[in-house]
Amino acid sequence: MSPEAVNLVATRFKVLSEPLRLQILQYLENGESSVTNVTKAVNSTQPNVSKHLKILQDEGFVAKRQEGNTVFYKIADESIFELCDVVCGSLKERYSEKSAIFG
Amino acid sequence: MSPEAVNLVATRFKVLSEPLRLQILQYLENGESSVTNVTKAVNSTQPNVSKHLKILQDEGFVAKRQEGNTVFYKIADESIFELCDVVCGSLKERYSEKSAIFG
DNA sequence: TGAGCATATAACTATATCGTTATACTGTCA
DNA sequence: TGACAGTATAACGATATAGTTATATGCTCA
Helix, strand or coil: CCCHHHHHHHHHHHHHHHHHHHHHHHHHCCCEHHHHHHHHCCCCCHHHHHHHHHHHHHHCEEEEEEEECEEEEEECCCCCCCHHHHHHHHHHHHHHHHHHCCC | CCHEEEEHHHHHHHCCCHHHHHHHHHHHHHCEHHHHHHHHHHHCCCHHHHHHHHHHHHCCCEEEEEEEEEEEECCCHHHHHHHHHHHHHHHHHCCCCHHHHHH
């Protein structure tokens, strides 16, 4: 893998390395949602959620759609769930005694 | 996924979000290696590589083995390559025009 | 025991980013 | 047009971490 490719991959992992962003993605797995509803779902503030949604959008993980004055975001790259599955599987192996918290 | 699980997953992604650490993992894919050789391979400094190796080990991605006064590190969790493959695939789709740099 | 090599750690600077607060922007509706 | 709701952005403080330099630790061998 070339250095540029390594950097792009690292950036992708970095975007997924914030718990709040993972929570947002997890919530959006249920379907598209307005910023206000995402904010409520993840129990944060609107500006903070807005900022994180922008980061997720810049990386192509989510896409936005405007309707009136409300903006709806939805998952744009399903591979994130595959990534989480792989990580969870690995974590389950490593912390087999803690595996209960992964359901 | 519970909040604790989200945090553990986020931590895992964070460890993989540094280009140098990805380079180290990529190099170790060829087999175990001493710290000195890793340092040369990734073109960094010994203390820096040592620090990153510790981070990778704490997360269970690599394991160490001491022989005399040299320490050998090797991959301890093959799932990282699966993760990189998924990310690369997703990136290829997104930047299809740039896909050449991924080989 | 003492020199020298390999690795780890400590202390530091610089940079990045999270979350907050305040405010700007944009669209709707009376 | 004016008020308000939804979203985005700017500015700020606080925290975290990458990389460097210096040094400590631990092993080997003469």
